[in-house]
Amino acid sequence: MPVTIKDVASLANVSPSTVSRVIANSPKISDNTKKKVYKAMNELKYHPNAIARSLANRTTKTLGLVLPSTEEDIFVNPFFVQIMRGISHYAQKKNYYIMYTYGKDELDEVKHIENLTNSRRVDGIILTTVRENDKCIGCLREIDYPFVVIGRPEDIENILWVDNDNFHAMYRVVNHLIQKGHRRIGFIGGESNLYVTQNRLEGYVKALENSGINVSKDFIKTGEFTEEDGYTGMKSMLKSQQPTAVVTTDDIIAFGAIKACKEDSKDIAIVGFNNTLLSEYQQPKLSSVDINAEKLGYFAAKLLIDKLENNNKNGISNYMIDTNLIERESTKLKV
Amino acid sequence: MPVTIKDVASLANVSPSTVSRVIANSPKISDNTKKKVYKAMNELKYHPNAIARSLANRTTKTLGLVLPSTEEDIFVNPFFVQIMRGISHYAQKKNYYIMYTYGKDELDEVKHIENLTNSRRVDGIILTTVRENDKCIGCLREIDYPFVVIGRPEDIENILWVDNDNFHAMYRVVNHLIQKGHRRIGFIGGESNLYVTQNRLEGYVKALENSGINVSKDFIKTGEFTEEDGYTGMKSMLKSQQPTAVVTTDDIIAFGAIKACKEDSKDIAIVGFNNTLLSEYQQPKLSSVDINAEKLGYFAAKLLIDKLENNNKNGISNYMIDTNLIERESTKLKV
DNA sequence: GTGAAAGCGCTAACAG
DNA sequence: CTGTTAGCGCTTTCAC
Numbered sequence: 001m002p003v004t005i006k007d008v009a010s011l012a013n014v015s016p017s018t019v020s021r022v023i024a025n026s027p028k029i030s031d032n033t034k035k036k037v038y039k040a041m042n043e044l045k046y047h048p049n050a051i052a053r054s055l056a057n058r059t060t061k062t063l064g065l066v067l068p069s070t071e072e073d074i075f076v077n078p079f080f081v082q083i084m085r086g087i088s089h090y091a092q093k094k095n096y097y098i099m100y101t102y103g104k105d106e107l108d109e110v111k112h113i114e115n116l117t118n119s120r121r122v123d124g125i126i127l128t129t130v131r132e133n134d135k136c137i138g139c140l141r142e143i144d145y146p147f148v149v150i151g152r153p154e155d156i157e158n159i160l161w162v163d164n165d166n167f168h169a170m171y172r173v174v175n176h177l178i179q180k181g182h183r184r185i186g187f188i189g190g191e192s193n194l195y196v197t198q199n200r201l202e203g204y205v206k207a208l209e210n211s212g213i214n215v216s217k218d219f220i221k222t223g224e225f226t227e228e229d230g231y232t233g234m235k236s237m238l239k240s241q242q243p244t245a246v247v248t249t250d251d252i253i254a255f256g257a258i259k260a261c262k263e264d265s266k267d268i269a270i271v272g273f274n275n276t277l278l279s280e281y282q283q284p285k286l287s288s289v290d291i292n293a294e295k296l297g298y299f300a301a302k303l304l305i306d307k308l309e310n311n312n313k314n315g316i317s318n319y320m321i322d323t324n325l326i327e328r329e330s331t332k333l334k335v
Numbered sequence: 336m337p338v339t340i341k342d343v344a345s346l347a348n349v350s351p352s353t354v355s356r357v358i359a360n361s362p363k364i365s366d367n368t369k370k371k372v373y374k375a376m377n378e379l380k381y382h383p384n385a386i387a388r389s390l391a392n393r394t395t396k397t398l399g400l401v402l403p404s405t406e407e408d409i410f411v412n413p414f415f416v417q418i419m420r421g422i423s424h425y426a427q428k429k430n431y432y433i434m435y436t437y438g439k440d441e442l443d444e445v446k447h448i449e450n451l452t453n454s455r456r457v458d459g460i461i462l463t464t465v466r467e468n469d470k471c472i473g474c475l476r477e478i479d480y481p482f483v484v485i486g487r488p489e490d491i492e493n494i495l496w497v498d499n500d501n502f503h504a505m506y507r508v509v510n511h512l513i514q515k516g517h518r519r520i521g522f523i524g525g526e527s528n529l530y531v532t533q534n535r536l537e538g539y540v541k542a543l544e545n546s547g548i549n550v551s552k553d554f555i556k557t558g559e560f561t562e563e564d565g566y567t568g569m570k571s572m573l574k575s576q577q578p579t580a581v582v583t584t585d586d587i588i589a590f591g592a593i594k595a596c597k598e599d600s601k602d603i604a605i606v607g608f609n610n611t612l613l614s615e616y617q618q619p620k621l622s623s624v625d626i627n628a629e630k631l632g633y634f635a636a637k638l639l640i641d642k643l644e645n646n647n648k649n650g651i652s653n654y655m656i657d658t659n660l661i662e663r664e665s666t667k668l669k670v
Numbered sequence: 671g672t673g674a675a676a677g678c679g680c681t682a683a684c685a686g
Numbered sequence: 687c688t689g690t691t692a693g694c695g696c697t698t699t700c701a702c
Contacts, residue, residue: 002455004695015673020697028671047453051395052695054386055678062434069420081416085404088437097456099397099432102423118382120337121397121432281616339679350689355681363687387679390694 003044012040023048062097063087063304064122066109066136068129069102078277079293083128083150086297094305106131110139117145124304126150132193148304150296152195152318160303162319164291166196169323170203170247173271173289176325177245178211181335182269185219186243188233188253192222200249200273219243230256238264244335245269251276254286258330269331275324284329295321338379347375358383397432398422398639399457401444401471403464404437413612414628418463418485421632429640441466445474452480459639461485467528483639485631487530487653495638497654499626501531504658505538505582508606508624511660512580513546516670517604520554521578523568523588527557535584535608554578565591573599579670580604586611589621593665604666610659619664630656 005023009016014033021029022037040046054060065087067080084100091098099122103109113136116122124146127136130153137159140147148160177185187204189197201220208215218241223229230253237243238260246268248254254272261268262283272279272288279286299319306312340358344351349368356364357372375381389395400422402415419435426433434457438444448471451457459481462471465488472494475482483495512520522539524532536555543550553576558564565588572578573595581603583589589607596603597618607614607623614621634654641647 002695005697006695016695017674017697018672021672024697030671033671049390049695050454050456051386051389052678053697055384055390055680056695056697058678060386084435085437088435092436097434097436097451099434100419100423101427101432102420119385121385277612278616281613337679340681341679351679352681352690353688356688359681365687368688384679387694388681390696391679391681393694 002049003046004049005046007044008037008040008046011044012036058120059308060097060121060123061095062099062122063091063301064113064116064125065098065100066112066125066127067100067102068109069104079274079291080128082293083297083300086294086299087126087301088297089294090298090301090305094301094309096301096305106135110135113139117143123308124148126300126304130154146304146307148300148307150300154195156318158317160300160307160317162296162299162303162321164296164323165320166199167203167206169273169289169291170200170249171207172203172323173247173325174204174207175211177247177269177271177331178207178213180245180269180331180333182245183213183335184241184243184245185213186234186237186241186246187220187248188230188237188246188257189220189222189249190225190229190253197222197249204247216241225250225252227252227256227259230254231260233257234260235264238266243268245271245331247271249273251279251286251288254279254288254330255282258282258284258286267333269333269335271325271331275326279326280328282330284332287328287331288326290324290326292321292323337384338381340381340383342379343372343375343381346379347371393455394643395432395456395458396430397434397457398426398636399448399451399460400433400435401447401460401462402435402437403444404439414609414626415463417628418632418635421629421634422461422636423632424629425633425636425640429644431636431640441470445470448474452478458643459483461635461639465489481639481642483635483642485635489530491653493652495635495642495652497631497634497638497656499631499658500655501534502538502541504608504624504626505535505584506542507538507658508582508660509539509542510546512582512604512606512666513542513548515580515604515666515668517580518548518670519576519578519580520548521569521572521576521581522555522583523565523572523581523592524555524557524584525560525564525588532557532584539582551576560585560587562587562591562594565589566595568592569595570599573601578603580606580666582606584608586614586621586623589614589623589665590617593617593619593621602668604668606660606666610661614661615663617665619667622663622666623661625659625661627656627658 005016005019009019019037022034101112103112113125127149130149130151137153150162152161152163153159189201191197205215221233223233234257246257251272251274254270257270272286275288275290279288340351340354344354354372357369436447438447448460462484465484465486472488485497487496487498488494524536526532540550556568558568569592581592586607586609589605592605607621610623610625614623
């Protein structure tokens, strides 16, 4: 029933291998036979069977995308959807397909990765989260399967990854605030042992130092990525210090900080991170750093596909994606 | 390098076909040889090659998911993410995989569908939007490829689909408002030629009639799915009628309606639809109908997979998914 | 430049 | 119950 390469071959009066060469656009095929073959393909409405090709040349042209399924992550944050689009964007360009799976937790993710790779359904894997001592990375490394990570892993040796330049992102935000006249600027971050937190904190410190502003421990709070810790961080800072501006490492933290300011009727400039959907719906509308998730996805796909196609001559193993401060009401005022 | 069925066969001292039967869990295999084979598989860490299986039995165990990439749709609305999870949930249960593609527009979607189906990468397709005179459906029908659509198509003959019971959803919402004492209830809907709009309107009408409340054209507005049309619809209703409550067919419409009420300082009960993320962040928090998108995805996958596996004995060709009124501040008050 | 033949790894008759 | 034998549809040496 389905038309195969043989049908095309006999109609065009050539051998199957010739047709195959035409499909692969082999250089050593006369223009004449090329034409003949194309004609036959059109007449028969021939379309190569991807599965058969995959079996023969041991490559599926498919990438596996592993998504976490934590409620908060997935819903409040357009992050993953944007990443998916970015990936899709580059993949389509290169004629790659994407299979996605949701993992209930880290172990479940590992299980899915094993399924995907053992069955050879995919040529490579894209990881969308990094954890401490990441088991997914461990597993992929062990079986030596191509993969790329969105977010900077602890141990980057021999790993493809993309991430924002968190140092610069925060550096620029703080600088911007300084330009606006702020001198007493606080920092409220998530877990202090995370790279993101550390890098963003460094950017904060550097910006202050560069402007000759004293960096004080009392202006630096870290905790969890929760509204609550944003709230308490802000509260305690308000009590002892008199910040005129506060930068945070996540919108959710910023939301808590806003709440604290409102309670104390303090008018303080606040900046969030990740530019989540809700930032625009705060009172005041929250200025936030857009991390360009779509670009993260795009370059993750690029890194992986380039490797798969051996186009990685330049040896690039990671990309730093730029960020954008989206300025809204919360940082409108000059001091 | 990779271990194949042959390796297992020779280690277990059986033929490849026997191993194949063990993999497929064929009933007519003695427990003894089953054990032998399993042992060999474990020792060799054998994993069947999915591609080879697909080629041999002409089935890929993967579904193609076609997503629209309209900004608004994708971002503001957790709809698609939820659908993806639902699909994934059922698919994983049945050991199916999902490939997704984004279509820039209808034609682009058709192109992707053709790619997916012509290359035989997928066994079936899941459509997440329905348009008037839908080209995707047309194409799929023509080539007679299994598919399911989320949303009720115009012509449902021989088509698998899932949708909410829009009639009942709205019927119950209006009833609920009536219980609360409302008698002057307005309706603001999207495009009047769409099924959703019509069905929801019918539910609205029926509920009023059942309670012996007069249905007046002046209480019914339709337009586009925009904040603007929600706003103007509300404005004009406020001018001529004195509604105490208004139901809408989309949160975005409700947002506009809220705005209009605020401007005129009218305290009117308002209900949205789709329970989007932002509904909770309105002032007042918007009551909205949750359409259970995850369930829509789940049952879409079920419908399609059941068909593919010929488990569709009962001949079910669609599911109606229940909805849930999420009550928030906007309908708190009794009249 | 093009064809013949072997094979990718697995499944599915058909025997026995 | 199990083995033998052909393929599934395409690619890829290796000749010519």
